[in-house]
Amino acid sequence: MSKCYNCDTTLTESNRSVEHIILNAVGGRLKSSDLLCVGCNSKMGNSADAELAKQFQFLSGHLQVKRDNGAIPTTKGGKLADGTEINLLSGITPSLAKPKFSVEQEGDKLVYNVVARSDKEMKTILEGIAKKHTQFDVNHAMSKARKGVERLKEPVSFSQVFGGKLAFRSIAKTAVNFYLYNKGDKENIRHLLPYLFEKDDLDVVKHFHSKKSLYKKEAGEIIHLLHIVGNKHDKVLYCYVEFFSTHSYLIMLSEKYNGKNIRYTYAYNIISKSVVEKKVNLKISRDTFNKLSSGMQDYFLLVKEKTDRIMKIANKIHTNREIDNITSRAIKDIFEIKYGHEELITQQMIDEFTERIANDMVEFMYGNDVKDI
Structure with a gap:
């Protein structure tokens, strides 16, 4: 029988909770009902999880990451140059x-x-x-009153902060849960429980971005990745956590590890919505970890490069989706609604369909900036 790793209560159908090992808010699909009881889960890390979800709300929305219930929440906090506040409905609509x-x-x-x-x-x-x-x-x-929809002619800016003490607790919980999900010995992480419950402060989470990729990246993929390493010789147990192929962290779970050598990896492609195999090349010593900064200022250029990559992927997906929508709307309006009673497709229908597609594509690409020639 499984037991709650915090209070040791035997888990039953009535008291077990479903825990997202990677936050539901960022598209996490790895879950377990064998980790925490309902009572402990309700007390552990709610504010920390909310902070981490807030930090990734723009990326989650822009990449159209759906939660378990199918929803894509509104992204808040955008501003125009004059200070006008803008939300992105379903993550993309201003x-x-x-x-x-x-x-x-x-x-x-x-x-x-x-x-x-x-x-x-x-x-x-x-x-x-x-x-x-x-x-x-x-x-x-x-x-x-004039009704209508206007195209924004200026960018919407978002101010984002990644990391910090509160978000780090949520990231540490992800690492702990992944270790225990893989049948790790809870005695190796018991000292972290007060930290996860916000009763203690520990310096166990660090920003970490390797100049050389730790695994092979495929074109067009964006993944969440978890990688646990237990090294009995160095007596360290640590976890590498990566969100959106962009923001990555190291969590020192134990510096007194006495278990066997282990390596566990989980990777989920949020674009294809599938688990993928990744071979991670990572070895960190205790000294190397302790020399890492808790801030991300040392990694700014690397993070920018990674962010530029996933934004290009997202923009391509948005463009392809809108082209599909333009085509679908034109087919429905021309061939189904206007000429649905006709038995044959005429040249006039084809011309109207072609013109509609062309006009909608110009509007999509250039908005109201296009002038008649």
Whole structure:
């Protein structure tokens, strides 16, 4: 029978919890119900997990990483150059984070400028104006409101921070869970439990980016990777954790390891949504680990290079998906809705279909910047 590795309670159908070894929020699919009881799981690392998920929310959204329930949460925290706050719905669609509202004095009149995200929101704002100005006609104003979708003509910027004490606890929990998932001896990690429960501070997690790739990368793949090493000669037990083929960390699980030599690896390709085989070439001594910095300033250029790679992959996926959507919409509108009653496909239908595809492609690629020639 499995036992909770924190309180040693025997796990049953009624008290066992399903633990995502890699966070669900970043697309983790490796899980276990043989690690923690419901009570301990509810107390361990919720704030740490939330912090790590927040740090990776932009990458998760941009790469269209779905959670177990199929949802892609809204990415928050974007800004335009003028300070306007922008959210990315489902990770990729820009939307105002809140309505825009301004008042200007023009002679003896007050002019209200309102940008809302829905009819309901617009009406609520206008009703608020009507409370101050009893002659204001809400229904008339609603009828004059211009509806539409506008293409952003400037980039949305996001400020991101990776690492820190709180996020490091979540990363350490991933390493501990992966070790125990592979039937590791919990006595080797027992000293870390107060740290995972935020009752102690330990310097056991470090940013780590090797100049030489630790494994063979395939074109177009983006992976989460876990790699455990136990070295009985050096008496060290450590774990390498990599998220999105970009941000990587070393976790020293024990400097008094007395078990057998072990190596366990797990890699999940978030693009193909499949487990992949990876041979990881990594050997770290105790001294090497202790000399590593807890910050990532030493790795800025390496992280930028890795980030540029996955952004190119993501942008290519978005482009291909939108081209498919443009084609599907044109087929439906032209051949199914407009000419669905016709038995034969005519040249006129083909011409309309071709023109529709061309116009939509130009709009997608260049937006409103294209001028008639």
